[in-house]
Amino acid sequence: MLISQDSRLSFEKSRSGRRGASLPQGRYEKSKVLERIPEKFRRKRPIVFPEMTEPEAVRHFVQLSKKNFSIDTHFYPLGSCSMKYNPKINEWVAALDGFAKVHPLQPAETVQGMLQVFHELEHSLKELTGMKRFTLQPAAGAHGELTGMMLVHAYHHHLKQNKRRKVLVPDSSHGTNPASAALFGYHVVEIKSNSRGRVDLKALKEHLDDETACLMLTNPNTLGLFEEEILEITKAVHEKGALLYYDGANFNALMGVARPGDMGFDIVHLNLHKTFSTPHGGGGPGSGPVGVSERLVPFLPGPLVEKDDMGYRFQPVGDLSIGRVKSFHGNVGMLVRAYVYIRTLGLEGLKKVSEDAILNANYMKEKLKKIFPVAVDEPCMHEFVLTLKNAKAQGIHSGDVGKRLLDYGYHAPTVHFPLVVEEALMIEPTESESKETLDSFIEALEKIAVEVAKDPEKVQNAPHTMPITRPDEVLAARKPILSYRDLMREKILLAEGAPF
Amino acid sequence: METTLDKAQRSENMHYLPLTEEDKRKMLEEIGVSSFEDLLKGIPAALRDPELRIGEALSEFDIQNLMKTLGKKNKSAADVLSFLGGGSYEHFIPTAVGEIMRRNEFYTAYTPYQPEAAQGSLQVIFEYQSLITELTGLDVTNASHYDGSTSLAEAAVLALRQTDRTKILVSRAVHPHYRQVLKTYFHETPYKVVEFGFGEDKTFDRADFESKIADDTAGAIFQTPNFFGVLEDLEGVSDKLHTNGSLLLLTANPMSMGSLRSPGEWGADVAAGEGQPLGVPLQYGGPYLGYFSVSRALMRRIPGRLAGMTQDSQGRRAYCLTLQAREQHIRRERAASNICTNQALCALAACVYMTLLGKEGIQEVAELNMDRAAYLRRLVADVPGFEVRKDQPIFNEFVVKSKVPFKMIEEKLIEKNILPGIDLSQFYPELKNEFLVCATETKTREQLENFVKELGKC
Numbered sequence: 001m002l003i004s005q006d007s008r009l010s011f012e013k014s015r016s017g018r019r020g021a022s023l024p025q026g027r028y029e030k031s032k033v034l035e036r037i038p039e040k041f042r043r044k045r046p047i048v049f050p051e052m053t054e055p056e057a058v059r060h061f062v063q064l065s066k067k068n069f070s071i072d073t074h075f076y077p078l079g080s081c082s083m084k085y086n087p088k089i090n091e092w093v094a095a096l097d098g099f100a101k102v103h104p105l106q107p108a109e110t111v112q113g114m115l116q117v118f119h120e121l122e123h124s125l126k127e128l129t130g131m132k133r134f135t136l137q138p139a140a141g142a143h144g145e146l147t148g149m150m151l152v153h154a155y156h157h158h159l160k161q162n163k164r165r166k167v168l169v170p171d172s173s174h175g176t177n178p179a180s181a182a183l184f185g186y187h188v189v190e191i192k193s194n195s196r197g198r199v200d201l202k203a204l205k206e207h208l209d210d211e212t213a214c215l216m217l218t219n220p221n222t223l224g225l226f227e228e229e230i231l232e233i234t235k236a237v238h239e240k241g242a243l244l245y246y247d248g249a250n251f252n253a254l255m256g257v258a259r260p261g262d263m264g265f266d267i268v269h270l271n272l273h274k275t276f277s278t279p280h281g282g283g284g285p286g287s288g289p290v291g292v293s294e295r296l297v298p299f300l301p302g303p304l305v306e307k308d309d310m311g312y313r314f315q316p317v318g319d320l321s322i323g324r325v326k327s328f329h330g331n332v333g334m335l336v337r338a339y340v341y342i343r344t345l346g347l348e349g350l351k352k353v354s355e356d357a358i359l360n361a362n363y364m365k366e367k368l369k370k371i372f373p374v375a376v377d378e379p380c381m382h383e384f385v386l387t388l389k390n391a392k393a394q395g396i397h398s399g400d401v402g403k404r405l406l407d408y409g410y411h412a413p414t415v416h417f418p419l420v421v422e423e424a425l426m427i428e429p430t431e432s433e434s435k436e437t438l439d440s441f442i443e444a445l446e447k448i449a450v451e452v453a454k455d456p457e458k459v460q461n462a463p464h465t466m467p468i469t470r471p472d473e474v475l476a477a478r479k480p481i482l483s484y485r486d487l488m489r490e491k492i493l494l495a496e497g498a499p500f
Numbered sequence: 501m502e503t504t505l506d507k508a509q510r511s512e513n514m515h516y517l518p519l520t521e522e523d524k525r526k527m528l529e530e531i532g533v534s535s536f537e538d539l540l541k542g543i544p545a546a547l548r549d550p551e552l553r554i555g556e557a558l559s560e561f562d563i564q565n566l567m568k569t570l571g572k573k574n575k576s577a578a579d580v581l582s583f584l585g586g587g588s589y590e591h592f593i594p595t596a597v598g599e600i601m602r603r604n605e606f607y608t609a610y611t612p613y614q615p616e617a618a619q620g621s622l623q624v625i626f627e628y629q630s631l632i633t634e635l636t637g638l639d640v641t642n643a644s645h646y647d648g649s650t651s652l653a654e655a656a657v658l659a660l661r662q663t664d665r666t667k668i669l670v671s672r673a674v675h676p677h678y679r680q681v682l683k684t685y686f687h688e689t690p691y692k693v694v695e696f697g698f699g700e701d702k703t704f705d706r707a708d709f710e711s712k713i714a715d716d717t718a719g720a721i722f723q724t725p726n727f728f729g730v731l732e733d734l735e736g737v738s739d740k741l742h743t744n745g746s747l748l749l750l751t752a753n754p755m756s757m758g759s760l761r762s763p764g765e766w767g768a769d770v771a772a773g774e775g776q777p778l779g780v781p782l783q784y785g786g787p788y789l790g791y792f793s794v795s796r797a798l799m800r801r802i803p804g805r806l807a808g809m810t811q812d813s814q815g816r817r818a819y820c821l822t823l824q825a826r827e828q829h830i831r832r833e834r835a836a837s838n839i840c841t842n843q844a845l846c847a848l849a850a851c852v853y854m855t856l857l858g859k860e861g862i863q864e865v866a867e868l869n870m871d872r873a874a875y876l877r878r879l880v881a882d883v884p885g886f887e888v889r890k891d892q893p894i895f896n897e898f899v900v901k902s903k904v905p906f907k908m909i910e911e912k913l914i915e916k917n918i919l920p921g922i923d924l925s926q927f928y929p930e931l932k933n934e935f936l937v938c939a940t941e942t943k944t945r946e947q948l949e950n951f952v953k954e955l956g957k958c
Contacts, residue, residue, distance in 0.1 A: 007619070007817040010627055010855050020856035021594040023864055024941050028871040034759075036874055037893050041731045043761050047634050049859040057855050058596050064620035065605035072604035074617075085516050086608050089560050094783075095598075097578040098571020104588050104785030105922050106575065107910065113573030114784055127552045139646035139786070139843075150684065157688055183657075185689060226542045257540065258547040277516075281845030282621040283611035283643070283805070285787030301684070323684035327587060327649035327677035327774075328785025340567065346557030349514070355536060356519050362539055363527040379531075379539045406617050411610070434518035435527065461813070466616035471818035476810035480799065480822060482640050484630035487809060 003467055004063040011484045013060060014050040020057045048484070067467045068282070069411050075437050077364075079383045079414035079426025080174065080222055082252045082274035082357075089344065090277065090337035099336050104328035108313050114332070115312030118305045121339040122289075128350070129251075129268050130261020131291030135301045137330040141249060144269030144288030145180035145216075147301065148245050150322045151267055151292065152214045153184060154299045155243065158320060164213035164242065170199050172223060172418040174249060177216045186213060193420055197223040197376040201232055208240045218247040219263070220254075220381035222418040222426070224361060234264030243267065243296075248288075251275045252430065253358055253382035256351030266293045276338035287334035301325050356431035357382040360438060364429055367442045371449045375421045383428035385421050394456040398423040401448055403470070404462035408444035515560075575919070577782065581947055582919040585897040585938025586727065587648060587675050588785060589777045591755070591865075592942055597779045597852045607845055612807075615820040621844060622819035625807035628851040635757040635854075635862075636771040637764025638793035643805035643842040648774025649681040651790025652721065652751050654803050655772040656682060656693075658794070659719030659747045662801055666691050667716045669709065673698040673726035674751065676927035682721075701889065702728040702899060710740065719747035719769070725756055727927075728936065729873070729897035738767025754778055754791060756895045758866030763793070770794050779853025780846050789846035799823075805842050868941035869896035872948065876939040879952040886955065897938035899924065899931075902958075906935045909958045916954050 034042065052060065069076070076083035094100060102111055122134045138144040149167070156164045167181040171190045178188040189207055194200040198221065208215075215237045219227045227233060237244050246265040252275045254260075260268045272278050272287040280286075292300060301324055302317025345353065358381055365374055365384040375385040388398045402412025402425070414426035429438055451459050463469065481487050519527075524536070533539060540548070558566065577590050584590075601607060605620060612618030612625075625643045632641040645651040656668045668686070670679055672695050682693050696708040704722065713720070720741055724732035738748045750763040751773035757763075763771035776788040794802050800823065808822030857865060873896040880900055881888050887901040902909060906923045913920045921935040928934075939948060 007623065007819075009623070009630070011630065014858075019858045019861055020596075021858075021861055023857075023861060023868060024592050025868075025944065028868060030867060033867045033871045033874070037731075037760070037870070040733070040735060041761050041893050043757065043759055043765065045637050045762060045765055047758070047859060047862060049631065049634060049857070049862055050855055051858045051860075052855060054594070054596055054856060057852070058600065060855075061600045061624070061852060062603065064623055065600075065603040066620065067618075067623075068605040068609045068620035069614070069617040070605045071608035071610075076610055078610060081610065083610060087516060089563055091602065091607075093563070093567040093571075096567065096571040097576040098568075098574040100781045100783055101576035101578050101590070102574045102784045103577070103582055103584040103590070103782050103919070105584055105586055106582075106919060107914070110575040110580075110914065110919070111573075111784065113570035116570060116573070124554055127554050130550065139650065143646060143650070150687070153688060226540075228542045228544070231544055231546070256550070256552060258543050259550050262547050262550060279607045279845070280610050281607050281843075282609040282618070282624075282848070283842050283844035285646075285789075285843045285846060287787075323687060324649075324677060324680040325684055326681060326786070327647055327675070330785070331646075331787040332784040333787050340563060342554065343558050343566070344560070344563055345516075347552055347554040349517075349557050350554065352514070352517055356517055358539055359519065359524060359527055359536060362531050366531045379533075379542065402614070403616065406614065411617060412614050431517055431519075435523045463616045467619050468616055468812040468816055468818040470813050471615050471820040472810045472812070473820055473822065476808040476820050476822040477824075480640075480806075481809040482629055482799075482806055482822075483626070483633040485633055485639075 003066050005467065006063065009484055010050040010052060010057070010060055011048070013056065014052060016051055018051040018053050020052050020054045074409060074411050075433055075441060076411040077413045077427045077429055077441065078411065079385070079428045080249050081414065082428060082430055084277055084430040085432040086277055086279040087341060087344065090340050093340050094333045094336050112311050115305050117336055117339050119307055119312055121335055122305070124342045125270060125289055125291060128255055128259065129270070129291050130259035131268050132294045133297050133300060133304065134289045134291040136289045136335055137301050137324070137326045138269065138288040138290055139326055139331050140284065140286035141269060141271045141288045142176045142180060143325065144290045145176055145247065146183060147290045147325050148267045148269060149180055149184040149186065151296055151299050152243050152245065154320065154322045155296055156213055161241065163211050166212045168204070168207055168212060168215045170217065170221065172197070172221050172420045173216060173218060174222065174247060177247060181216065196378070197221065197225050198227050198229065199233055201229050204233065205236055208236060208242065210241065212240055212242040214243045214245050216245040216247060218250050220250050223376055223385050224380035224383035225376060225378065226381055230263045238264065249274060250382065253354055255354040256347065257354050261293065266296055272334050272338040277341040278334045278337040285331050285334060287331040287338070353431045360429040360431060360433060364427060364438055364442065368445060371445055372425065375424065383426060385418065386425040386427065387421050388423035388425055391452050392423060394452055396452050396456055396459055398425045400459045400462060401425060404448050404451070404459045405444060406463040407465045410441055410444060580917045580919055581951060583921050583937045583939060583951065584919055586922045586936055587677065587774055588782055589938065589940055590782060590942050591777055591940050593779050593781065593853065594856050596856060597849050600852045601845060601849050606848055612821060615818065619819055622807050624848050624851055625844065626809060626819050628847045629807060631851060631854040632754070632791050632793060635754050635762065636793040637762035638768065638771055639796040640799045640802060641791065641793040642802050643807060643844065644775065644847040645790030645792055645804055646843060647786060647788045647790045648675070648751065649678040651772040651792050652678050653681050653685045654792065655749045655770045656719065656721065658770060658798065658801050658803065659749060660691055662747065662798060663718040663745060665716045665718040667714065668693050668718055669712055669720035670695055671698065671704045671722050671726070672696065673702065673704055673728060674721055674723040675727045678751065701892065702730050703732055713740065713744050713746065717744060717746045719749050721749045721751065723751045725753060725895040728899050729894045731760065731893040731895065734766045753895060755866055755869065758862040759870070760866065760895065769798060775846065775850050778850040780849050787843055787846055789843035789850060865941055872939040872941060872943050873897060875945065876937065876948045879948060880955065883952055883956045896940050897936055899934055900937050901934045904958060906933055912958050913954055918951060918954060920955065
């Protein structure tokens with residue numbers, strides 16, 4: 001059996017007296033160390049850690065890894081996630097001593113190579129987006145959004161526009177948009193989309209007033225459609241004294257094609273783990289640099305990197321700055337990887353990335369719409385959304401089709417999102433995938449469509465070939481077992497008779 | 501005319517892009533447009549084809565050379581003897597940790613939203629949660645946050661929501677960056693962050709702390725070992741806070757918990773801090789991971805992701821993300837937090853590190869750190885012109901006061917390939933000529949002796 005069925009925890013494989021690492025100069029006088037520490041500072045509670053040798057631990061984790069889908073093993077057509085290839089040179093560079101073993105509080109003169117990377121990365125991001133300056137501190141897209149909301153707040157506060165407490169988001173927006181705005185105390189108002197899946201300009205204007213702080217927008221939007229009236233939108237928002245926030249989740253469509261800065265956006269976050277090829281790591285670390293237009297520069301978190309005759313240095317920011325949003329300098333390892341990606345592709349390569357991503361999406365859409373209707377049948381950008389509303393008669397939801405795709409060797413697309421489309425299947429192929437891969441995926445979906453009609457149960461109960469079938473999420477939430485300690489306490493192992 | 505050279509260069513640019521010219525022609529035909537440009541008709545002409553100043557592509561060989569050169573412009577712990585700590589620590593990391601992190605199935609995987617295709621990542625998160633729960637001595641641990649500073653800020657948010665009060669107290673002996681992030685998070689909000697001081701011995705000022713507890717106090721934040729490396733005596737602190745209906749939020753070096761009193765044992769409600777010491781390289785400050793543990797009473801308030809154990813439809817053990825009703829993609833503006841990532845890969849590193857060290861190793865590594873730092877402190881105490889407090893319990897760092905300005909010492913020692921410590925006056929203007937020195941298990945006694953010899957020449 002290629003994939004182990006063993007689901008035991010490391011704790012359950014432990015044998016007392018084993019160890020998996022040798023520590024440097026392990027000999028010291030324990031009693032002497034402890035006698036310097038008064039009793040009340042010492043730990044009393046025993047630590048229950050697994051005891052395994054190195055080969056046992058390595059096998060444990062390698063076997064676990066084989067229970068995962070990943071970009072290097074599978075196609076992930078996940079909408080709004082840009083699951084592109086993660087170049088190996090990026091990993092090689094990030095592991096060099098000069099990047100991996102540098103302390104964040106070293107004097108600037110001892111990290112000139114690092115600061116040069118920051119400076120040049122910022123330059124490239126400014127060029128690609130048309131923004132004036134970037135902070136590299138935010139650790140992820142949602143962190144960038146939060147930083148953006150703080151910038152919005154600080155800007156209006158500075159202008160004594162304190163009644164601007166409303167943030168507008170389209171009903172197709174990413175869930176993080178309203179969550180970020182609300183976390184910062186904003187009142188969130190959803191704007192209805194029009195019949196073509198775009199922001200309804202008239203509805204927007206009705207909601208725009210002198211209490212509006214900001215409009216958060218993704219362009220192309222989550223339906224993969226370019227907001228054709230973007231210039232009218234930004235003009236209307238600016239006329240009311242509000243700001244525009246650009247959610248960069250879908251920036252993979254726009255490199256060298258068009259710039260948010262030219263559209264009139266004031267704040268932009270980019271997801272380096274999407275557009276700029278840094279790995280998703282099974283759910284992070286990401287990196288979400290935030291760029292701003294000229295009038296918002298004084299509010300950016302600091303310090304920023306400047307270059308002068310003496311070299312690169314950190315420039316403290318002024319009193320208007322919102323302040324630091326993270327310790328040290330951000331997810332530097334991701335910044336280094338993104339820098340390498342940009343230098344590897346160059347301007348022409350980056351343009352090709354966006355063009356191929358758009359071409360791949362349109363090709364798939366054209367083929368797939370013969371199987372399931374597309375939400376808005378127009379040329380798309382880097383992604384598109386199918387609707388499975390017709391499968392509902394068979395009791396099939398888009399999530400079921402996603403799960404069945406796993407059996408065919410493809411990760412599920414984004415399902416049940418955006419919320420404006422009934423039974424949505426959101427597909428983003430990225431530029432990394434070949435026409436052959438797209439064709440095989442299309443074939444798989446054709447087969448699944450037949451199954452939906454003829455053998456819906458097979459789809460409803462999918463997947464059938466993974467290490468597990470569908471987990472009972474209700475049980476997980478009703479009776480949370482969140483650690484080995486919980487497991488021991490509940491003693492559910494015996495009660496369930498789970499295999500081990 | 502296209503030259504051979506142009507072609508060669510182009511092919512170098514294209515090694516991540518599989519579409520051939522032939523593919524593109526066929527695909528456009530299938531789509532039913534005559535050119536690629538037809539697909540972009542919706543974009544206003546004024547926006548198209550921006551002129552960008554971005555350099556040309558480099559071959560992988562050239563990139564390797566460029567980045568090696570840039571890397572050499574950074575003094576790394578491989579080149580110099582570094583005594584820097586202050587929230588980011590140089591530790592020995594077993595080779596197997598890096599090997600596992602570089603498994604393609606881990607680092608190129610997506611967030612485990614399809615649990616059937618992500619049992620590996622999910623079980624790792626579950627084990628990580630289990631290990632951190634053991635260390636912190638609390639009940640529930642999430643899948644991790646961005647870093648120590650943001651984790652602590654989320655702890656403050658939790659305390660404000662749980663108590664429905666408006667004020668967070670924070671010790672000035674908490675990491676300065678963490679306090680700055682806290683201020684950023686609550687700047688110009690209805691909430692207030694109020695600091696209490698530390699005494700001459702660099703431990704928190706109990707009288708100042710107690711005088712600031714009030715009806716509106718949601719919680720108080722302490723760090724131990726604190727930013728100055730000193731273990732804080734928190735006896736009675738949780739009682740004081742709990743009597744007032746406030747929470748105790750502790751941030752502590754998780755490595756110290758292998759041997760020193762855990763947040764749970766101090767009566768903390770939340771433990772939130774930096775997990776980097778557990779197997780994550782320095783990387784100039786990130787990516788790291790923020791650990792986050794709470795008492796059972798706060799389980800449903802915990803922000804971020806949680807992996808839980810359950811059964812699949814055939815009754816087999818399975819793992820999935822759970823209690824997601826708190827999360828942004830479901831609750832949108834009503835979510836407990838806007839965060840939709842954890843630092844999964846760093847949590848994997850921490851998980852593998854803790855597993856390899858095991859029950860004995862995690863205690864030993866803590867004691868080794870105490871051994872080295874105490875030894876170095878004894879040596880420095882004997883150097884004329886330098887002062888340390890020998891009587892205080894510390895973990896792996898301590899404050900040194902010098903007669904000469906720190907900048908002078910630093911300049912001289914950098915020439916000897918030594919980074920002597922962190923200038924405290926950059927964070928605390930009143931602490932002139934004081935610096936923070938760290939010695940972990942990576943330093944041999946000989947290296948410590950050599951450092952002190954050089955220090956004596958300053």
